[in-house]
Amino acid sequence: MVTSASRTARSRAREELTREIKLAAQRQLAEVGSAGLSLRAVARDLGLASSAVYRYFPSRDELLTALIIDAFDAVGAEAETADANCARDDIAGRWLAAAKAVRGWALAHRHEYALIYGTPVPGYHAPLDTLGPSQRVTGVFLAILRHAAASGDREGATHDRLAERQPLFEPFAPDIEDADLARGLMAWILLFGSISFELFGHLHNVVVDNDAFFELEMRRIAEYVGLPAA
């Protein structure tokens, strides 16, 4: 125990500095964007020699990867808890809550949002480690859609046939019908399209009340998808 406690003395310092490096990197991100993220600037910000950072992240790209993973995890967690706080059968409510949670996180972490949902960083190829975390937020919305598809009482949803010739979708959710998947994807794309447009300034001389318009959009597309309220 004494041994492990003293080991933590060092390793706790390590964890802390790792966290501080990532925080400084996030600050950097806000100033210069992902393409301009620089290890030297991060080190400077923390009063470290630039070479010291290499004890924590073996390269600039690995630091970027860590930021990406953290961002996916953070937004995923937000969506999960927002969803979890709703009555299970209030499917429209769950959708709205999760959508608002994603937007709220995006507004509070604009540059991390841009990192994961904006233009890909040129020359950077995301390693597989980012895949799991990226699927957290996807999982929340897929679960909502699955729940809606299972509960039969959807009013808005007309069951139309799609895709005569070839499959339209990859088999990532084989238990959901293509028609439902198509509508769900439209909602998903509208959600992230709205957030991106707002964040990137394309609604600047268009929408006055972004909160209200976002909620309106999300409610309407939920109706369109046929998500039943409680």
Add this chain to the structure above:
Amino acid sequence: MVTSASRTARSRAREELTREIKLAAQRQLAEVGSAGLSLRAVARDLGLASSAVYRYFPSRDELLTALIIDAFDAVGAEAETADANCARDDIAGRWLAAAKAVRGWALAHRHEYALIYGTPVPGYHAPLDTLGPSQRVTGVFLAILRHAAASGDREGATHDRLAERQPLFEPFAPDIEDADLARGLMAWILLFGSISFELFGHLHNVVVDNDAFFELEMRRIAEYVGLPAA
């Protein structure tokens, strides 16, 4: 005449090199992204001294501005001609044609699309010169929406009241009702959201046939907005 012809000898060379510089810059864009666009690399690409480029563009940012303006103009022109080739009263057809034109241009000019609709370049502030060109493509879709709103026979569109407390939209199209504007904006956002998601790889393990899914989305949202076919 002789004078003006001989003046063109020099100024025509000037125009040509200006064009070539922009082309080289576009190639650069594809490799390193907008944040990494470098005058020196452009000059190198053309076999010029780096200082020579300054005879054509007074700074890196002015070159970026020129690329942005060209991109907006190009995508605007595509949308305009696609729209113009449709029967005036086939409003759903015009929407679909213009949407496809925008997507087609985006797929053929991925990095220019990212330049104008992706994450904003950090540290770059678009001058007012870009505003006009940016409104070309907007104008096409606004005209379509206006035409739809004027022709009364829209089936899908329920006329609901919006925004009890405060105005939802800036008065950029005061002749169109808020309810119509809201639906039109949803379609607009879905259009660009779809293109961005496709281009940035977020549909990679999701959609098999991007052409088909895009068309499906655009048809459905047109129905939702209530755009009448001919």
Add this chain to the structure above:
DNA sequence: TGTACATCAGTGAACGCGCGTTCACTGATGTAC
């Protein structure tokens, strides 16, 4: 048509800067006996 001058395009060297990454090092922290 021919000459004298003005304009302009492109050169190459230089400025000061920041970057990612490596490496031999010092000194502190942890471990085994």
Add this chain to the structure above:
DNA sequence: TGTACATCAGTGAACGCGCGTTCACTGATGTAC
């Protein structure tokens, strides 16, 4: 508990590189008479 050794964190100098921008210059093109 105390000592001898191993591990690890952080330093500072150095590597080679590319960047945007300026400037005095040469030589070609255009203009006025």
